Amino acid sequence: MNLRVLFFRRIAFVSLFFYFSILSSGMQDHSLPEAQKVLKAIEKIESGKSVGEKGPLREIVITESELNSYIAYRIETEKEQVMKELRLKLFKKNKIEGKVLIDLKGQKIPKLLRPQMTLYFGAKIEVKDGNIRFDFKDLFLEEQRIQPTVVDLIIYIGSKIDKTEPWGLKDWFVLPYGMKDIKVQRRKVIFYY
Numbered sequence: 001m002n003l004r005v006l007f008f009r010r011i012a013f014v015s016l017f018f019y020f021s022i023l024s025s026g027m028q029d030h031s032l033p034e035a036q037k038v039l040k041a042i043e044k045i046e047s048g049k050s051v052g053e054k055g056p057l058r059e060i061v062i063t064e065s066e067l068n069s070y071i072a073y074r075i076e077t078e079k080e081q082v083m084k085e086l087r088l089k090l091f092k093k094n095k096i097e098g099k100v101l102i103d104l105k106g107q108k109i110p111k112l113l114r115p116q117m118t119l120y121f122g123a124k125i126e127v128k129d130g131n132i133r134f135d136f137k138d139l140f141l142e143e144q145r146i147q148p149t150v151v152d153l154i155i156y157i158g159s160k161i162d163k164t165e166p167w168g169l170k171d172w173f174v175l176p177y178g179m180k181d182i183k184v185q186r187r188k189v190i191f192y193y
Contacts, residue, residue, distance in 0.1 A: 030068065034066040038067065039070070041062060044060065045177075046177055048178050057181065064090045071088070082158040086101075094183065095124050100121070104161075122137045133171065148169045155167060179192070
């Protein structure tokens with residue numbers, strides 16, 4: 001799975017967008033029943049409303065713990081090569097914080113990057129016209145505040161490893177099929193379909 005999809009389905013999914021690819025490894029504890037609840041929610045959304053159907057939107061609520069279990073499950077089952085862990089904290093007003101463990105051991109990387117790095121971030125989720133993106137407010141590499149270009153470089157290297165198209169932190173992504181909106185609240189995310 002490509003780093004872009006993985007990173008954003010975890011981050012951009014910061015909801016169920018992490019619904020098709022999200023990270024976490026066997027290094028991280030997770031609950032299989034919680035992960036399965038998210039998998040069932042994904043199926044429900046995908047089989048839900050047809051595109052032209054009118055009426056009120058339906059919603060599915062996923063807790064922070066369930067989302068993190070799902071992310072960990074996907075990282076483990078998909079044997080992600082670069083992103084080894086993604087943990088999210090959910091706050092009101094679509095704000096999130098996260099921790100991402102990146103492993104580039106054995107890869108040709110610029111000397112300014114270490115083979116194993118932990119990124120911390122704070123962001124706000126924005127949804128508009130069927131697209132989603134993260135407006136990153138805070139980015140840290142270990143304990144050092146960094147500019148988004150450093151993370152874009154890491155993403156670029158990961159995309160080359162995965163042989164996928166590079167992307168950047170400011171990019172917009174199409175919401176998963178059937179999903180109309182995402183709202184993040186304290187310790188939960190609501191997916192509208």
